[in-house]
Amino acid sequence: MSAREEQLISRLERLADTVEAWINPAPPAPDWSAWAYRWARQGGTGCLRAVPHPQLQELDALLGIERQKAELERNTQQFLAGLPANNALLWGARGTGKSSLVRGLLARYAEQGLRVIEVDRADLVDLPDIVAPLHARLEKFIVYADDLSFEADDASYKALKATIEGSLAAPPDNVLIYATSNRRHLLPEYHSDNQQARAVDGEIHHGEAVEEKISLSERFGLWLSFHPFNQTQYLAIVASCLVRLGVHSMSADCREEALRWALTRGSRSGRVAWQFARDYAGRAGLPR
Numbered sequence: 239m240s241a242r243e244e245q246l247i248s249r250l251e252r253l254a255d256t257v258e259a260w261i262n263p264a265p266p267a268p269d270w271s272a273w274a275y276r277w278a279r280q281g282g283t284g285c286l287r288a289v290p291h292p293q294l295q296e297l298d299a300l301l302g303i304e305r306q307k308a309e310l311e312r313n314t315q316q317f318l319a320g321l322p323a324n325n326a327l328l329w330g331a332r333g334t335g336k337s338s339l340v341r342g343l344l345a346r347y348a349e350q351g352l353r354v355i356e357v358d359r360a361d362l363v364d365l366p367d368i369v370a371p372l373h374a375r376l377e378k379f380i381v382y383a384d385d386l387s388f389e390a391d392d393a394s395y396k397a398l399k400a401t402i403e404g405s406l407a408a409p410p411d412n413v414l415i416y417a418t419s420n421r422r423h424l425l426p427e428y429h430s431d432n433q434q435a436r437a438v439d440g441e442i443h444h445g446e447a448v449e450e451k452i453s454l455s456e457r458f459g460l461w462l463s464f465h466p467f468n469q470t471q472y473l474a475i476v477a478s479c480l481v482r483l484g485v486h487s488m489s490a491d492c493r494e495e496a497l498r499w500a501l502t503r504g505s506r507s508g509r510v511a512w513q514f515a516r517d518y519a520g521r522a523g524l525p526r
Contacts, residue, residue: 241261247288268371273348275355277368284364286355286371297342301336301478302471302508306462307342313460314343317414318350318378324459325415329422333507334464336383336418346379351377359386383417417458469497472506480516485522492518 272288317323423522
């Protein structure tokens, strides 16, 4: 190869590097002063983007889930103290405070170094890249996956399973995963799955389909179940929400309206209670 050809190849390589840097610029350094972050895809790479105005929640305002709140708060306190703590799966009925509980922990413990990184389900395969810059940080990070579930033919859950526990790379001591889901095992369960079960010496052994589905949720050391509220709990939550919105007494008519509101939505949940309270307080504030 002549000197001229070598010079031309060198110029082409520099041009290719310039074009690649232009198409896929290096992600900006995270703003480590923030409390909350989102993992965002940018071209072929991802980056931690600060959430300037995170939606926070007062822990004391979450009613009807005292047991779950106490368990997750204790686990988080262990984590912040540098003690052993578990990844947590919050599963159960919709609108019962699973996501609000995580936001409440951030509001209460951010001053003690707690940080939350929200990650979409599709981006969980990037967990190694997400946690890589966290090793040297003094803060404690919760990687938060909201409404986590996988379809029967979705193989991405295997990548998550290996990342949580089973990969050669050790996870940082300052990182935990908190996930919320409507499904206990994160995957759809079918009647046909149980037909593969067999009895061995009087003991029931699940089939491979069930074992595969259970194996992912078992990677979470702490399971917290959330159930629909009864009428008394629902009305107590409505009253609490109304107080926060400036309505300090709940009349009999308001109580009946709240029950009808829940009936039309087919659910007595904290979310439904908050939606009714906003509607009622807003109507009460309109000039007559």
